[in-house]
Amino acid sequence: MSLKEDISRILGPEKVSGAPDVLAAHAGDKWYASVLPEAVVFPESTEDVSLLLRYASSMNIPVTARGGGVGYVGGCVPVRGGISLSLERMNRILEISPEDGVAVVEPGVITADLQREARALGWFYPPDPASRKECSIGGNIATNAGGPRCLKYGVTRAYVLGLTVVLASGEVVECGGRTHKNKTGFDIGDLFIGSEGMLGIITRAVLRLIPHPEAFGALSAGFPQFPLAAAAVQRILNSGHLPSALEITDSFTLRAARNYLGGQRPAFRLPRPPDCGSGRQAARRA
Template sequence: MNRHARRQYIELIGRDHYLESMEDRLTYAYDASGGQCLPEAVVFPENVAQVSELLSISNTYRTPVVPRGAGSGLTGGSVPLTGGIVMAMDRFNRIIAVDTDNLQAIVEPGVVTSRLHAAVEAQGLFYPPDPASMDFSSIGGNIAENAGGMRAVKYGVTKDFVMGLEVVLANGEVIHTGSRCVKDVVGYDLTRLFVGSEGTLGVITRAILKLLPLPEGKQTLMATFDSIGRAAGTVADIIKKGIIPTTLEFMDRHCIRAVAQYRNPGLPTGAGALLLIEVDGKRREIETDLDRVRKVCEANGALAIQVAKEKTGQEELWRSRRSVHAALTQLRPNWEEEDISVPIARIPEMVHMLEEIGRQLNVLVVSFGHAGDGNIHVSIAARDKNTPPENMRRAREAILKATVALEGRIAAEHGIGFVKRNQIGWNLDENTLALMQRLKRFLDPNGILNPGKMFPSTITCGSQIQP
């Protein structure tokens, strides 16, 4: 760390908000991807003026800056690959307004997602994006990753609810994108540029978010099938029939068993796959939609169909779904994960290919996720001691290649980070990728914002990370 930069940081935000002990640096070295690199310091700005000044100093002394929300990212977005400072947004934790007249919320990026849910629901409103990490992820991290969630089938993802942003650029300039107006075509849509930019283009310090009226009610249906193929076919049929449930999640047999062992012994451990389907809206619409969903499940040979009428039963089913990550980790400590999406009608083909890849490479391939929007989470582990270690890498590569072959995307909602930066070109043509890199250089000519992320790079911090 340049000593002039260090002195200026401390003068600006005070000793209490500038951490540099080894313990503190270790605490901010990693995220949920498992990647780890030590920052030189961690700073906790409190307002936009401080963020602006911190970036201006960093730009002058070429200090790398890595914005950080809750560190729950799965692709290493908040891991400081080249040291520098981690800018932790914890103190930006205010819900500034819930505007019931205009159905909007104005929030700071450090607000935890489920806290925003509770605040707006208390006023009869609804913020649909619901990543499974919502009890600990931050709104800033959700915007920077364009996080999805289970309700994306019906309501869309984070980008569909961001109306405007306050962003501090790498040189310290503060800009405002979008507005509080539903219709707004004044200039380029810069809001969309910053949503999903993974901390590489600017630091988000405030957001205007769109809200909806809270649906009158909801109900959850669980259908079990003898095979993952039948469950996947049912998903495609439900969407083809024009039924848009709020959520349409699936779990394969490995997930069912893992979750049954971990928290919910009531799950049907003998089934090959299960679908969890939620519909919401006005009470009469719910009944009609559930009936239509039930008929499609029956036509696809569902073994059992069960509606969780009571709130507690519904909540337990969704908690079970949200605990898949934790349940798999209890089963085996070392899983590698992929987050892919394919056009919905191609889910059955994708699921078939996943099974084939697992068989051919003697690798355990477990899949679950948001099937209703084409997003499949795939966890991979060695099947047994006969699995050669390099087969894990080969399986991941084969899965991404199969995804591209089916017109899918190699990153659906977890971002690119450093984990997939060298595969980004598998989905983008040369000119498009080059334009994105030029935009990055234009907005951040000294490359201080989140270096080594998003684009092909060989930057590592030694053996601690495995891109």
């Protein structure tokens, strides 16, 4: 009996594929590493994941979890001869609770979708990896994803209250809970955050939300020399202000980004501060 037939018998034929195009689509991430799996499995519940891992463990078959598949570190590239475990069907937002600022989600939920649904209720999920429109919550937790806003709000780890994880043996482990202050005992769930799936596969996450800020604003400032730009960042932080994000980039990269995004015209210009040098405007766009 083939691997695909074995898994079909355990989970059902609709949850496993050996089609060449499906194998190719699940062979790598957005970097260059790529290995064709022997089969791609699409679980729809924690029980499905547990059953698969029990089987794979007994047969010594490697399993690699896959979320959005948009990473650049090879984390979702299958081991040769192994199984690609795609979590794309486990994509439900199970709960968003304004009463206690908690969201309960499956690992395949796209980060931007959670942020949009939370925003509709006046709440905010701050982590903002650059790929948030296509990356998954499970992948964010597995890589402890950050993003520009981590300066003020922290990385994914700061928003994980509880996890349901399936170990390689198929055993299901519940870590943490849904309370914001949970300080008793060992923080087992923290081991899985940023572990790249090496310790287990996340099948459910309880996430902390915060009230949504009243407004966001963005400012682009130009400097004649890099040390002046770095000094400006330090002065902003020393002044007692903590922006949600601070980025330094060269003019070539900024121009390319604006061309790609279809940059807007400047809303206003700021005068040049007296200590930022002469002959160049201190702020180009806001």
